[in-house]
Amino acid sequence: MSVAPLRLGLAGLGTVGIGVVRIMQTEAELIAARAGRPVVITAVSARDPSKNRDADLSGYAWESDPVALAQRDDIDVFVEVMGGHEGAAKAATEAALAAGKHVVTANKALLAHSGQSLAETAEANGLALRFEAAVAGGIPVIKALTEGLAGNRIKRVMGVMNGSCNYILTRMQAANLSYEAVFEEARALGYLEADPNLDVGGIDAGHKLSLLASIAFGTRVAFDQVELEGIGNVSIDDIRLAEDMGYRIKLLGVAQMTGRGLEQRMTPCLVPADSPLGQLQGGTNMVVLEGDSVGQIVLRGPGAGMGPTASAVMGDVIDIARGFRLPTFGIPAAQLVTCQSARAATPAPYYLRMTLLDKPGALAKIATCLGEAGVSIDQMRQYGHPDGQAQVLIVTHKATPDDLTNALSRFTTTGVLVGKPVAIRVEEV
Amino acid sequence: MSVAPLRLGLAGLGTVGIGVVRIMQTEAELIAARAGRPVVITAVSARDPSKNRDADLSGYAWESDPVALAQRDDIDVFVEVMGGHEGAAKAATEAALAAGKHVVTANKALLAHSGQSLAETAEANGLALRFEAAVAGGIPVIKALTEGLAGNRIKRVMGVMNGSCNYILTRMQAANLSYEAVFEEARALGYLEADPNLDVGGIDAGHKLSLLASIAFGTRVAFDQVELEGIGNVSIDDIRLAEDMGYRIKLLGVAQMTGRGLEQRMTPCLVPADSPLGQLQGGTNMVVLEGDSVGQIVLRGPGAGMGPTASAVMGDVIDIARGFRLPTFGIPAAQLVTCQSARAATPAPYYLRMTLLDKPGALAKIATCLGEAGVSIDQMRQYGHPDGQAQVLIVTHKATPDDLTNALSRFTTTGVLVGKPVAIRVEEV
Structure with a gap:
């Protein structure tokens, strides 16, 4: 195969980094066939060069500083599997993009905090910035x-x-x-x-x-x-x-x-x-x-885990080798637009659990509160307690979070409630 | 957006074809944003131009012959949702590739029968031939x-x-x-x-x-x-x-x-x-x-269905618009290699159901046959029948298909079997 290899600089030699090394070493031929060109690791970086990592790293140049790794002339893709949303991971990712390297990262925190600026830099420079491994591990x-x-x-x-x-x-x-x-x-x-x-x-x-x-x-x-x-x-x-x-x-x-x-x-x-x-x-x-x-x-x-996360990293690397850019x-x-945030605006059924004083009319008072707040009941169960209290479970019909909050605040005025009620949303899936 | 649009020729205006038309008409802007360029339908073909399809097709050129559609100068991608593995679908797909058009198809039969030659032609001409819609509908x-x-x-x-x-x-x-x-x-x-x-x-x-x-x-x-x-x-x-x-x-x-x-x-x-x-x-x-x-x-x-299949077609179209080629x-x-076929070589447990004459030793004879064939029993149940026969269920431990066939042929020599036994493989998932 005469096409130039795609050269990776691998920052981070923890579980995921070693997982990437293992795939690259055992499946080089398969990956080259799928990518349409060889894919090689040129250089790696990690904090401690002397640590035993149960992998042969002797063929790779070593950088103790991931920023230096990101800027090497002999890498095309900076693979960031260090973690952490500030400090070295961020500095090295920025350095890689500034140096014209594509980036593949498993770093959800970094993307969640700095995704916008990193993506803008990558796109301004015509580079790929990919993060399949950052979400749901091996699931593409x-x-x-x-x-x-x-x-x-x-x-x-x-x-x-x-x-x-x-x-x-x-x-x-x-x-x-x-x-x-x-x-x-x-x-x-x-x-x-x-x-x-x-x-x-x-x-x-x-x-x-x-x-x-x-x-x-x-x-x-x-x-x-x-x-x-x-x-x-x-x-x-x-x-x-x-x-x-x-x-x-x-x-x-x-x-x-x-x-x-x-x-x-x-x-x-x-x-x-x-x-x-x-x-x-x-x-x-x-x-x-x-x-x-x-x-x-x-x-x-x-x-999560070595194999699944490395699999996701390799999927991104192979896409880059194939020339895919998006x-x-x-x-x-x-x-991308800045969107107003709607905190749980969607109506949903709610699961409610509460302890009531076991006296006549207690449950009726709770039901009345719900009705007054516009929340109707789908299922209700009462479990007796030996200590003179009753545990009550309610699943409501769909209610807005506001109506539910209203109902819960009415509960406190009934005088029959023991402690605080538990309320958990029921998601319709 | 100043990038040239990607122009589709849509062959087939059945359920899937109309599904594609609907997405293209309602989500043109979203698709252009994702694809990085506008995507438009230029021309369509179907057998009967007068049929009511509950869609406005007036903006598209009409071809009654899909081969003519595939060869039009004003299309970049031939979208084949006609079906059938011979005849018009095959001829038009071949014509599209010969004319330098990318192809997106939902046609599993065509690919299963002619995938090798079509793929070779596409790759020799630097064209995409994609078929996400052909397998498992909307699932990518x-x-x-x-x-x-x-x-x-x-x-x-x-x-x-x-x-x-x-x-x-x-x-x-x-x-x-x-x-x-x-x-x-x-x-x-x-x-x-x-x-x-x-x-x-x-x-x-x-x-x-x-x-x-x-x-x-x-x-x-x-x-x-x-x-x-x-x-x-x-x-x-x-x-x-x-x-x-x-x-x-x-x-x-x-x-x-x-x-x-x-x-x-x-x-x-x-x-x-x-x-x-x-x-x-x-x-x-x-x-x-x-x-x-x-x-x-x-x-x-x-x-299957209009929306899911059209979704898969559009995924392929947008990949082509983005310039992805694999x-x-x-x-x-x-x-691709020609591989020897191994018919169910892998050992597996088997479910066996059979009817036995309800007489002493019947079940022992069956169990002996299994043992002689090297097939061991994991679960066994016998259900009595009012008509003097017994229904017997067995789930075996893992056995090779050959050993199982051997056991089944031994059953016929026992004289206690009524009719033919049912044998179904248990797949370990």
Whole structure:
């Protein structure tokens, strides 16, 4: 093959970086056939050159500074798998684009915070800036959205995009354990980020959702507009009671354009137990894409790990080798619009759980509050308690978040409520 | 926007063709933004110009002959949504490639029969020949396989790719109806092709599988090597009894490379009821892609219909407008290899149902036959019958097809078998 090879500079030799090295070393011929030209690693960078990484790196030039790597004359593509949305990763990515290098990154935080300016720089310089590995690991969802479904006006994007949270929620249910117990298990197993709030606080998944929303709706990435609620308040009681009523609780991302602006939520939601989202177990990810022509497309696969993430990186690299160029977010960054944020404007059913004093008329008072706020009841169950209190579950018909808030504030005036009610949105999937 | 528009010639104004017209008319601006240039329909062709198609076609030149359409100077892309693997569709596609036009087609039969020569012609002329709409309707599976997972050695491709068959099988189960009854329902509802054997005989799905196998394994399309068995022999008894043992019956396509060659099967299989494939209801399609790095990716969506198929056509058109060029089957057609066919060489568990004379030692004789053939039993159930016969269900451990055939032939020598046993492969998904 006489075509010039595409030369990669690989910044980061953690799990994902070594995954890329392994694919490049074992499948060079296959990749060359698919890419139409050889693809080679020229140089790498990482903090500690002496660390044992269980891979032969002797054929690659070594840079201790990723900025220096990004600027080398002998690389065409800067592959950033270091992580972190500031500092070295950002500086090196900017340096690569300034030096005329394409960029492939797995860095959701960097894109969520600096995607607009990076995309503008890349597009001004005629360069590719790609990030398939940053969203839902090995699932080619960026490609599906920017390319496969490009003929669609996207109606809604949903997803379970943090495998650690889904592991915790499904493990709580399967083993009937508290959040706290499973959180500690997950931490001991190494399933959580060094700062676990990135996972369980929904931040990591929120980054991903904000990137998908930008592509889906042609809007500037607005991570700060994502309504974020982690899973720390999801109780095993709610998981069990939701199951009784045919639902599962997921940390669900939803982005949709409404008449009042772009709605972006990453919050615990109830979904039907027999839906693809409801059936998703463990660390697997799922993204649901809804388009006006195609209807609903569901993509399911591993959301993290060496092989899946490296697979996504290689898909982007091979596209660049093939000469594919498209704007980072599907349309030119300069055309992305700043969209008003609509916080959970869409009406939905709600799951409510509350404890009432077990005295005559208590439930009637709650029902009256709901009625006065314009919220009607779909399902209701009362569970007796030995301690003279009653646990009440309600699933409402569709209500606006404002009406629901109104109802909840009326509850406090009834004098029958013990503690605070739990309210969780039911997403219709 | 000053870039020259991409001009389409649309051959075929049936459901899919009109779907393409609708998207082009309602979303011209969105498509131009995504494609980086305007995309327009210049000319169309169909048999009957006077037919009411519920769409305004007055802006397009009309050709009654699709070959003439394919050769027009004012089109860049020939969009073939006529169907049929011989005659006009083939002649017009060849004419388009000879005239230097890119081709987008929804025609699985044409590709399955003539894909190699068409791809060679397209690649010799530097043209795109794309067919996302030909496989699994709106699901962007060709793109996922040729591009998103291009860094993977593919291990196995599976799928439920004929919505009519899945509708029939799930409806039989839900309503406890015979195959014949549901077949007539489906025909009355217009769910089946004019020649229903294309659907229920597995031919249409076999075409699709042969195209996916070519991309996955770098082999020439070999539809004639697909082991084909339709759903006409699937009985409601087997559906119910499989369900009792935790399985569902699907018309499942499986392609995998084995030590003995390429295995391609489109046959009824049992899959676990709680797997994504097992849970697939109605006309929806699902494709499972397994790669060495990524693991398992599952894609689910509508496999047919106006909107989904037009969505897939538009994805290909927009890729062409963006300048993306890759070989039709992922690697150059000249490099695709002719692969030996391995008919169901892979060992698997099997579901066996048989009727035995209800006399002492009958079951032992059957078990002995299995043991002598090297086939061991995983689950076994016997159901008594009022007529002095017994129905016996067996799920074996993994056995080779040869060993199973050997066991079945031994059964006939026992003198206790009534009629012919049913044997259905259990696919591990």
